[in-house]
Amino acid sequence: MSTDGSFYSxxxxxxxxTKTQHELVEAFVExxxxxxxxxxxxxxxxxxxxxxxxxxxxxxxxxxEADYRHFEATSDTAGRVAAIRGALDGLxxxxxxxxxxxxxxxxxxxxxxxxxxx
Amino acid sequence: MSTDGSFYSxxxxxxxxTKTQHELVEAFVExxxxxxxxxxxxxxxxxxxxxxxxxxxxxxxxxxEADYRHFEATSDTAGRVAAIRGALDGLxxxxxxxxxxxxxxxxxxxxxxxxxxx
Numbered sequence: 001m002s003t004d005g006s007f008y009s010x011x012x013x014x015x016x017x018t019k020t021q022h023e024l025v026e027a028f029v030e031x032x033x034x035x036x037x038x039x040x041x042x043x044x045x046x047x048x049x050x051x052x053x054x055x056x057x058x059x060x061x062x063x064x065e066a067d068y069r070h071f072e073a074t075s076d077t078a079g080r081v082a083a084i085r086g087a088l089d090g091l092x093x094x095x096x097x098x099x100x101x102x103x104x105x106x107x108x109x110x111x112x113x114x115x116x117x118x
Numbered sequence: 119m120s121t122d123g124s125f126y127s128x129x130x131x132x133x134x135x136t137k138t139q140h141e142l143v144e145a146f147v148e149x150x151x152x153x154x155x156x157x158x159x160x161x162x163x164x165x166x167x168x169x170x171x172x173x174x175x176x177x178x179x180x181x182x183e184a185d186y187r188h189f190e191a192t193s194d195t196a197g198r199v200a201a202i203r204g205a206l207d208g209l210x211x212x213x214x215x216x217x218x219x220x221x222x223x224x225x226x227x228x229x230x231x232x233x234x235x236x
Binding site: 003008010012014025028029030032033034037038042043044045046047048049050051052054055057098100101102103104105106107108109110111112113114115116117 | 121126128130132143146147148150151152155156160161162163164165166167168169170172173175216218219220221222223224225226227228229230231232233234235
């Protein structure tokens with residue numbers, strides 16, 4: 001059961017303030033543009049920042065799990081992983097991953113506006 | 119700078135398996151329907167589950183931060199917090215929050231499909 005059929009990868013970091021937060025956002029944009037966005041079935045990467053400057057999420061959406069698996073199987077994983085490591089090493093502050101397990105997701109429920117349930 | 123002007127609350131839990139994961143999803147749906155979805159500016163709650171059964175995200179979107187602040191100021195926070203606690207207590211397994219700081223977010227960048235950046 002998936003409400004939109006899409007496959008999501010959720011990348012999740014804590015950071016030590018707004019400067020590192022901004023740098024990590026720009027690093028995620030560059031990583032998408034250099035390593036991900038040109039594969040078939042890539043839909044979008046939306047980058048969320050917490051208003052308190054402590055956290056960054058990157059939610060990458062693929063049209064289907066099959067598209068993601070094709071990306072995984074055919075892309076240069078070693079190059080991409082090295083680029084991610086280089087981007088993290090280049091930050092002026094600290095960023096710590098908060099992922100647990102494989103960051104592979106689907107949307108199972110969506111609740112829109114409506115009357116209060118009694 | 120926000121790409122869509124929206125305000126997001128990101129709720130983030132680890133769980134001890136697919137049974138608890140499913141129960142927590144249903145609890146989040148019920149909490150939205152009883153306590154949140156009828157306030158002005160409520161846009162949606164999208165509930166993500168990890169394919170490995172270990173994690174649940176609930177991403178609640180408001181049209182604007184002002185709409186969220188109005189909800190915060192005018193809703194029954196004590197009742198809602200008690201309902202959340204009751205829902206968590208009613209799970210058959212364990213669920214642990216992974217939030218850090220206030221879970222208030224905006225989207226600052228979105229990367230769509232495109233050519234590889236050189």
